[in-house]
Amino acid sequence: MSHVLPFVFNFPSFSILMTLMGGMVTPFIRNGRVAQKINFGIITVVGVMNAILFGTLIAQGGDGTYTYMMGHFPAPWGNELRAGPLEAFLATCFCLVMALSILGGLKDIYEDVRPKKQYLYFLMMNLLLASLLALIYTNDLFNAYVFIEINTIAACAIVMIKSSGETTVATIRYFIMSCIGSGLFLFATSMLYNITGELLMSSIQEKVIAIYQNGDYAIPLTIIIGMMVCAVAIKSAVWPFHSWLPNAHGSSTSSSSAILSGLVLKGYLILLMKLCYRMYTPQIMSELRINDVIIVFGIAGMIIGSIKALKEHHIKRMIAYSSVAQIGYIFMGIGLGTDIGMMAAFYHMLAHAFTKPMLFLAAGSLVHRAGHKYEIKALKGSARENPLAGIAFTVGSLSMIGIPCFAGFVPKVFFSTAAFQCGDWWRLTIVLIALAVSTVLNALYYLPACVHIWSPKKEEVVHHGHADAHGHDAHGHEEAITEHAPEAMEVHEEHEHPKRPLGISFIASMVIFIASNFALGLAFTPISEILKIGVSLLG
Amino acid sequence: MWDFIMNHYYEIAAVILFGIGFMNLLVQRNLIKKLIGLNIMDTAIYLFLAARGFVFGRIAPVPQDLTNLSAETFINPIPSGLVLTGIVVSVSTTAFGLALALKLYRRYRTLNLDEILVLSKKEREDKKQ
Structure with missing residues (x-):
């Protein structure tokens, strides 16, 4: 150590250790x-x-x-x-998204999780953040494996903690798929260690380049990166391996769905990007045809995920299938193999x-x-009673479709730019077609959901009055004619599902998400x- | 060919065991058997690591005699360290998986995943009505 690093440079390790310590302290609080406050x-x-x-890193400029x-x-x-500016930026954003989620x-957490187990939920949140930060910052392959496992267990636990049969079954499917992914990753890591004798990604890069130019071990190198891509694909639910995702994300409490979709899937993808850039260089990746x-996979995921979402009537499962499609976009971006x-x-x-956490939280609200009904049809008029959640859901939908001014539009432009730059006509064609088709499909399932939540539920009231509540029959008829149907509905259902007012935390989180x-x-510049x-x- | 097999039988066994464990984890319907498959898979990887890390005639890097130390007498300790860490990780995932299996058994009185899926679907439909 010739020079002393600035104190600020300790922050990545401090933040990982702090979150881990938080996880260790929480069990004593009960x-x-x-x-939650801790x-x-x-x-x-x-x-x-x-x-x-x-x-600090941006101010340094150059080699930050x-x-x-x-x-x-x-x-x-x-x-x-x-650590570089990108890692620090991603870590900051992840902390923000997790806090907001x-x-x-x-309120859903306090409602869905039994009071005795609530502290465990926040324990898992601490561990989850620790593992995400470690996956962002680590330069060591085996360390990445250990934190993948911590991430898996914490992620399974936050699905399972809402004790119902549905979530437990969803968890076991998630757990089995995750274990397959971890096994593949560990085997690939040990094979790579055998070939290169290194575990640090930067050192592996030198050895991999040397081995590749030598021409030995061309097949093992391909198999190793193939297994790693498969492992990451299983864990981040890219198309052929997505079967666990809709159940796990659709049945858990809204915070868990938000964090699983918004952050947990991304942790593995960041690891994959680091593998591409820091371990195998982009050049070797494209010469081994892994990028293809x-x-x-990415493009198939974009299309098939959207088609599955189109068929879905359960609102949270629809949003979950949309995640499969969005992960497909990210995979496509990696597969283009260019910097842009x-x-x-x-x-x-x-x-x-x-966007996705906002959609899940708004949908949860x-x-x-609507009285804990998950069918999109049953949500008719709910946005009129709960305008903030309605606006958030609409903003999120428009962003996922890719309307200009919203977050989801910008990356689509960059994806097409990248496709033009990679100079390969078949890539350009399929990327542009996939972008167009998937945008249309996104619009096809998000827009009807938006229309449903904003449209007044006149017929609903009539139907409801006739069907079950005898005492409210006349009441229902009367109100169906007037313009104030939603309020009438609220009065009508007041004693069945006590409505809780929107909490200040929910309002703050929605406003910051929209902003x-x-x-x-x-x-975007x-x-x-x-x-x-x-x-x-x-x- | 024969030489290759004789020189690499540990690795070949490890890959075969990995395949057995992998397929068990995927296709077995019984949750406990699935978890056993997971353990076979992990153990195969440890066998692979340990076999690759071992050199005939050398010993573990725990010196008995501190006077004449040379790197030539010891094996590389890193694979052994990786195996130890891997075992710890595998123990915790197995414990988690067993806890999940227990929870499912208490609820549905079966360990067969197909039956559990059918029962939970029925449960969901009952709740809807």
């Missing part, structure tokens, strides 16, 4: 609300620390990336973290991370208003500049 405090501090780190040796053990023996679904496989494609993939990751959606959609710098420093 009180959900106190645990968790929120930790997320805030970690977010601020990463924001400061990001500011550094390696941090854990415990000062040098390269072949020690464990390393590597927990705040927005706080990734792009085909990778940048677009990162942008889409951010856009999705700020609307569903609550950041517009920020991502409008201020600075953000894409940051991502471009970050991608160029990733390798």
Whole structure:
């Protein structure tokens, strides 16, 4: 150690250790609300620390990336973290999204999770954040494996904690698929260690380049990266491996769905991008034809995920299937194999991370208003009673469709730019066709849902009055004629499903989500500049 | 060919075991058998790592005699470390999986995943009506 690193550079390891410590302290508290406050405090501090780190690295300019040796053990023996502006930016955004997702679904958490187990929920949140941060920052392949497993267990636990038969069955399917993914990743890691003798990604890169140019081990290198891509694809639910996702994301409590869709899937994708750039260089990736496989998986996911969502009547499962399609976009961006494609993939990751949690939380709130009915038809008129959630759902839908001014539009432009730049006519054709088809499909299932939630539910009241409630028969008829049907409905159902008022935390979280959606959609120049710098420093 | 097999029988066994475990995890319908498959898969990887990390005639890097130390007498300790870490991870995932299986058994009185899926679907439809 010739020079002392600035204090700010300790922040990545501090934030990982702090979240882990938070997870260790929480079991002794045994009180959900106190645990929530501690968790929120930790997320805030970690977010601020990463924001400061990001500011410092950007202010440095040029080569704003550094390696941090854990415990000062040098390269072949020690464990390393590597941070650049991109990593710090992503970590800050992840902290923000996680805090907002927990705040927005706080009432649902207290309702869905038994009081005795609430503190465990926040324990899992701490561990989840720790593993996500570690996946963002780590430079060590085996360390990545260990944190993948922590992430898996924490993610399964936050699905399972809403105790119902449905969530437990969803968890076991999620768990089995995740275990297959982990097994593949571990086997690939040990094979790669055998060939290269290194576990640090940057050192592996040198060895891989040397081995590749030598011409030995061409088949093992292909198999290893293939297994790793498969492992990441299983865990982030890319098309052929997505079967577990709709159940797990559709049945859990709204905060869990939001975090699983918005963040957990992204952690693995970031790892995959690091594997592409830092371990196997983009050139080797395209020469081994892995990029072609990734792009085909991505495009198939974009189309098939949307078609499945189109068939779905359960609102949360529809949003979950839409996640499969959006992950397909990110995979397509990685598969394009150019810097701008990778940048677009990162942008889409951010856009999705700020949009999907908002959709899940808004849908959760609307569903609550409609008396815990998940069918899209049953949600008719719910947005009129709960306008904030309705607006958030609409903004999220428009963003996912890709309307200009919203977050989801910008990455689509970058994807097409990247397709034009890669200079390969078949890639250009299929990417443009896939973008067009998938945009239309997105619109086909999001717009009807928006129309449903905003349309007044006149017929519903009549039907309801006739069908079950004898005492309210006349009442229902009377109100059906007047214009104020929604309010009448609310009075009518008051004693069946007591309506809780919107909490201040939900309002704050929705407002910030909507604002950041517009920020991502409008201020795309600075953000894409940051991502471009970050991608160029990733390798 | 014969030489290749004789020189690499540990690795070949590891790959075959990995395949057995993988298929068990995928196609078995009994949850406990699935978890056993998971363990076979993980253990196969440890066998692979341990076999690759071992060199005949060398010993584990725990020196008995501190006077004449040389790197040539010891094997590479990193694969062994990886195996240890992997075992810890595998124990915790197995424990989690068993806890899940127990929870499902208490609810549905069966460990067969197909039956559990049918029962939970029925349960959901009952709730709807």
